[in-house]
Amino acid sequence: MKKFIGFxxxxxxxxxxxxxxxxxxxxxxxxxxxxxxxxxxxxxNHVDIAILDQSNDVTTKEIINxxxxxxxxxxxxxxxxxxxxxxxxKKGKIKAxxxxxxxxxxNITKEAQANxxxxxxxxxxxxxxxxxxxxxSILKKQQQDINNGxxxxxxIIPQSRMVYNAELKxxxxxxxxxxxxxxxxxxAMMTSISITREKxxxxxxxxxxxxxxxxxxxxxxxxxxxxxSVINAMAIVLLSIFVFKVPVNGSLxxxxxxxxxxxxxxxVLGILISTxxxxxxxxxxxxxxxxxxxxxxxxxxxxxISSMPxxxxxxxxxxxxxxxxxxxxxxxxxxxxLGFLLKETLILLAMTLIYLGISVKKYKIRLE
Amino acid sequence: xxxxxxxxxxxxNTVTALKDISFGVETGELFGLIGPDGAGKTxxxxxxxxxxxxxxxxxxxxxxxxxxxxxxxxNSVGYMPGRFSLYQDLTVEENLNFFATIxxxxxDANYDLVKDIYVQIEPFKNRRAGKLSGGMKQKLxxxxxxxxxxxxxxxxxxxxxxDPVSRKEFWDMLKRLQNKGMTILVSTPYMDEAALCDRIALxxxxxxxxxxxxxxxxxxxxxxxxxxxxNNMYLLITSLQKYQHTHSVFPFGEYVHYxxxxxxxxxxxxxxxxxxxxxxxxxxxKTKPTIEDSFMELAxx
Numbered sequence: 001m002k003k004f005i006g007f008x009x010x011x012x013x014x015x016x017x018x019x020x021x022x023x024x025x026x027x028x029x030x031x032x033x034x035x036x037x038x039x040x041x042x043x044x045n046h047v048d049i050a051i052l053d054q055s056n057d058v059t060t061k062e063i064i065n066x067x068x069x070x071x072x073x074x075x076x077x078x079x080x081x082x083x084x085x086x087x088x089x090k091k092g093k094i095k096a097x098x099x100x101x102x103x104x105x106x107n108i109t110k111e112a113q114a115n116x117x118x119x120x121x122x123x124x125x126x127x128x129x130x131x132x133x134x135x136x137s138i139l140k141k142q143q144q145d146i147n148n149g150x151x152x153x154x155x156i157i158p159q160s161r162m163v164y165n166a167e168l169k170x171x172x173x174x175x176x177x178x179x180x181x182x183x184x185x186x187x188a189m190m191t192s193i194s195i196t197r198e199k200x201x202x203x204x205x206x207x208x209x210x211x212x213x214x215x216x217x218x219x220x221x222x223x224x225x226x227x228x229s230v231i232n233a234m235a236i237v238l239l240s241i242f243v244f245k246v247p248v249n250g251s252l253x254x255x256x257x258x259x260x261x262x263x264x265x266x267x268v269l270g271i272l273i274s275t276x277x278x279x280x281x282x283x284x285x286x287x288x289x290x291x292x293x294x295x296x297x298x299x300x301x302x303x304x305i306s307s308m309p310x311x312x313x314x315x316x317x318x319x320x321x322x323x324x325x326x327x328x329x330x331x332x333x334x335x336x337x338l339g340f341l342l343k344e345t346l347i348l349l350a351m352t353l354i355y356l357g358i359s360v361k362k363y364k365i366r367l368e
Numbered sequence: 369x370x371x372x373x374x375x376x377x378x379x380x381n382t383v384t385a386l387k388d389i390s391f392g393v394e395t396g397e398l399f400g401l402i403g404p405d406g407a408g409k410t411x412x413x414x415x416x417x418x419x420x421x422x423x424x425x426x427x428x429x430x431x432x433x434x435x436x437x438x439x440x441x442x443n444s445v446g447y448m449p450g451r452f453s454l455y456q457d458l459t460v461e462e463n464l465n466f467f468a469t470i471x472x473x474x475x476d477a478n479y480d481l482v483k484d485i486y487v488q489i490e491p492f493k494n495r496r497a498g499k500l501s502g503g504m505k506q507k508l509x510x511x512x513x514x515x516x517x518x519x520x521x522x523x524x525x526x527x528x529x530x531d532p533v534s535r536k537e538f539w540d541m542l543k544r545l546q547n548k549g550m551t552i553l554v555s556t557p558y559m560d561e562a563a564l565c566d567r568i569a570l571x572x573x574x575x576x577x578x579x580x581x582x583x584x585x586x587x588x589x590x591x592x593x594x595x596x597x598x599n600n601m602y603l604l605i606t607s608l609q610k611y612q613h614t615h616s617v618f619p620f621g622e623y624v625h626y627x628x629x630x631x632x633x634x635x636x637x638x639x640x641x642x643x644x645x646x647x648x649x650x651x652x653x654k655t656k657p658t659i660e661d662s663f664m665e666l667a668x669x
Contacts, residue, residue, distance in 0.1 A: 006469030010458065017457045202453035206512075209417045209447040212470050365438075367419040 003212065007220030014194065015224060021190060029182040029232050030239070036174040037244050043170055044130050049096040050077035050088050055104035063116075063142050067098070072134050089121050096120045096131045108146065164333040175240040176328035177301030180321045182236065183259065184266045184295050187229050189287035191270030195221055196283040199274075205367065214363050222267045229263040230256075240332075249335025258331065258341075261348055262324040266291075268355040269320070275362040295321040323347050369428075370395040370520055370551040371416065376425035378411050378574075385411040386574045388425070393553055393567075398546045400565030401555035402659065408574040409555040410450055413524045416553070417447045430519055446518030448509050450525040450555075456498030460489055460508055463497050464515060471516030481548070482511045485541050503534030510541065521545065523554040527561065539564050559660035570663050577666040582659055589657035589665060591615060592633070595623040598647040607645045611638070618664055625661055626652075 015021055049067075053060050068075050077088060079097065088094045099117040101107070107114035118135050120128035165172045195218075198204040207217055237255070240246040248255065269291060277283040296302065298312060299321035305313055316322050323344040330336045330344075338345065371393035378386040385408045393399040401409050414420040416429055418438035426433065432440040454463045464486070468475050479486075485507050492500065497508060506526055513521065523542075527535045539561060546552055554565070562568045563582045570577040570585070578585060598604040604624055608617045613634075615627040628638075635652050642650050657665075 003470050003472065006466055010455065010462070010466050013458055013462060014455070201456070202449055202451045203455060205419060205449050206447065206453050206467075207470075208419060209442050209445065210467075210470050211443045211472065366421065367414060368421075 003216060004220055004223075007212070007216065008223050011194070011220060011224045014197075015228070021193075024190065025186055025228055025232070028185070029236060032182060033175070033178050033236055033239050034243075036178045037171045037240070043168065044072055044127065044134065046074050047072060047096065047127075047131060048076045048094050049073050049098060049131075050079050050085075050094045051075055052079040052082065052085065052097055052099040054102045055100045057103070057105035059105035059108060059114075059146075060100045063100075063139065064098075066138055066142060067135070070134075070138065085119060089119075092121075094121070095124075095127065096135065098135065169244075169246075171240070171244045172246055172333060173329075175236070175244065175246050176325050176332060177296075177299070179233065179236045179240075179259075179328060180262070180299065180301065180324050181292070181295055183229055183233060183263055183324075184269075184291055184321060185287075186232055187225055187263050187266035188270035188273065188291050189284060191221055191225050191267050192273035192277065192283040192287055193280050194225075195271065195274035196277050196280045200279050208365065208367070214360075214365060218271055218359075218363070222271070225267055225270075226260070226263055229266075230260060233259045233263070246332060248332050250331035250337060254337060255328070255331045258324070258327050258345065261345065261352070262320065262327075265320045265324075265348055265352045265355070268352050268359060271359045272355050272362070275359055275364070294319050298322070299325055301325060318351075320348055320351050369393065370397070371399075371427075371429050371553060373412075373416070373427045374425055376412070376415060376422045376427055378408075378415060378420065378422050384574055386415075386422075389571075389574070389576055390425075391569055391576065391579050393551060395551055396546065396549055398542060398552045398554070398564075398566045400562050400568040401553070401571055402557075402559060402562045402568050402663065403555075403571035404557055406573075407571045409571060410524055411574075412571075413447075413450075413522055413553075413555065417445060417522055418442060444519050446513035446516065446521045448506075448513040448521075448523045448526055450528065452505050452509060454497045454505070454509055454512060457496060459494050459496055460500070461493040463508060464511055467512040468515045473516050475515065478515055478517050481517055481545075482514050484544060485514075486511050488537075503530045503538075506530055506534070506538060510538070514545070519551065521550055521552045523552065525555055525557065527556060527558065535561070559658065559663060562659040568659070570659075570666060572663075572667050577663070585659060585662045586657050589662050591627040591631070591665075593655050593657045593661060594626045594628075594633070594635075595620075595651070595653050595655040596626050596642075597623050597649070597651045598642060599649045600647060603645065604642070604647060607642055607647065611641060613638075616664065616668065618661070620658075620660070623655075625655070627665075 015025065051064055053064065064075065067073050077094060079085060079088065082099075085097050085099070088097065097119040099119065101115045104114045104116070116139065118132050120131050122128040162168055198207060233256070237248065241248060270287070273283055273286050273290070277286055298305075298308070298316045299319050300316065301321070305316050305322065308316065327341050327344050330341050369392045373392070374390050376386055376389045377384070389412065401412065403409055411420065415422050415434060416427055418434050418441050421435050428434065429441045430444060434441060455466070458466065464475055468478070489500070489504050489507050489511070492504065497505065500508065510523070510526065513523070527538055530538065542552055542554065543564070556562070565582060567579065567581050568585065569579045580588070596604065596608070601619070601624070605617055605619060608614055608624060608626060613629050615629045616625075618625045639650055639652060
């Protein structure tokens with residue numbers, strides 16, 4: 001036990017004295033969560049659009065006013081003819097143009113049908129899609145107002161309700177994702193680097209020729225990072241609750257337990273990497289390319305797994321982050337407990353044990 | 369016998385590091401492995417400290433087999449690798465404390481053992497190990513290797529890159545440790561340090577050239593050896609190399625060490641030959657061979 005404490009103390013000295021790892025440990029998580037929370041968002045706010053109103057009547061004015069009144073759009077230009085459309089798109093500032101046909105109001109009342117065209121700059125397809133949806137919904141509302149009181153036979157009225165994230169805040173989606181990425185980064189990369197550093201600096205040679213057993217070395221290496229990662233996880237949860245107002249509908253204690261499980265999974269992955277990599281550089285590259293990229297791209301953090309091609313969907317199953325994100329979203333947003341998350345928890349547990357088994361088998365008790 | 373090595377061989381892929389090495393080290397002996405870089409010294413150390421397994425042969429340390437009983441060896445030996453292998457970001461005291469702790473002891477418990485060495489670095493005990501000078505680093509490394517009172521001490525090139533004064537101090541310490549009953553296996557590329565060992569093994573290209581006391585090795589030098597000096601060192605060496613009776617020529621400080629193919633060389637004829645080539649201030653005198661001469665002679669074969 002004394003040996004273990006001595007080893008852990010030494011590890012804390014390493015972490016505390018290396019400014020770079022201190023920064024990765026504590027600067028990165030906070031920077032990332034703030035960055036993802038504030039800067040990177042799927043919502044559209046204050047998008048610049050232009051209007052081409054060939055009708056210029058009461059109804060179009062009303063629609064334009066409604067659009068201008070919403071916080072999503074800024075009407076920055078009023079175009080005179082169709083040739084101007086391409087010019088404003090090419091300039092790039094304007095993301096959408098709303099074009100009303102001639103005699104819009106008259107067509108509605110006389111023909112019961114009037115046309116309005118939404119042109120969007122689809123160089124950013126997601127954005128174009130979202131803009132188009134937003135404008136459509138404003139137009140729909142307008143139509144209801146016009147129809148108000150009038151009898152319209154046979155109509156379907158969709159009533160959509162966004163459950164668990166009624167305002168469609170993207171921060172709800174980023175918090176679990178960022179938490180996963182950060183815990184993965186801190187746990188896996190930092191442990192693999194700290195073990196390979198011993199190899200690189202030759203100190204592993206002395207540790208091997210000592211009474212320390214391999215499991216004591218590994219436990220001593222891993223313990224400080226469990227501790228620090230738990231602090232990190234707590235910081236992220238607190239930030240998301242108080243800064244971004246993300247609710248934690250489920251049990252905080254359960255969330256903490258699941259986080260510790262995921263931290264251990266990541267640490268074991270770090271140990272596994274360190275048994276393969278000989279230098280800190282390699283360990284870092286493997287952690288970044290082999291763990292971080294799949295964690296960000298294939299875990300469902302940013303891109304929905306259901307819309308991936310089948311082979312990638314299959315690969316996503318072996319990524320621990322995928323299961324942890326499901327767990328975190330479940331606890332924080334849906335407020336569900338172990339009963340609903342048993343499968344995910346067991347998968348993470350199984351992965352941890354498998355990786356641990358491989359690491360123990362691959363751990364070198366000699367230099368070759 | 370504290371250390372026995374029997375027919376040990378080791379290769380890395382195609383490179384053979386050790387070829388059929390055998391020797392033994394008595395308990396309480398200060399045994400030196402003398403050889404140039406790449407001779408296989410570090411490989412041998414790593415086999416004896418259980419870090420590598422030999423391809424062939426058997427080795428034991430304190431009666432324990434290096435392959436099957438490696439854990440017992442790891443508990444009882446002190447090892448100082450050739451490369452400085454302490455934690456550079458930990459202070460002198462923290463390093464020593466750490467190694468004491470992982471060996472299940474404390475600095476206080478074995479302070480008398482490391483005292484002689486540690487007092488010299490104690491004024492810097494709050495300095496990071498990475499910021500120490502070469503000599504002090506080695507003293508700290510030795511302290512760390514000693515702190516658990518090992519029965520056998522393995523020191524791989526402990527004085528490489530250390531200044532002459534510190535080197536002398538270092539060897540004085542090894543002598544004192546030996547007097548306390550420790551068995552010490554030390555390697556060095558410096559031939560002058562060989563004379564300080566009880567017995568030495570001259571090693572080159574993974575083979576042992578000779579094992580004996582330093583005195584016996586120099587006494588076995590087969591030919592009379594001469595110190596030759598002249599005004600132009602370079603010309604002297606090239607001239608001697610061309611001389612028909614030359615057996616060996618090595619620069620040695622301000623002299624050239626020369627041996628003749630004949631058992632009684634003709635000094636006057638040699639002097640004439642050198643004068644003829646334009647050299648002046650020529651002195652030729654008989655001298656005693658050193659370990660280095662013996663090594664060069666043995667390595668020639």
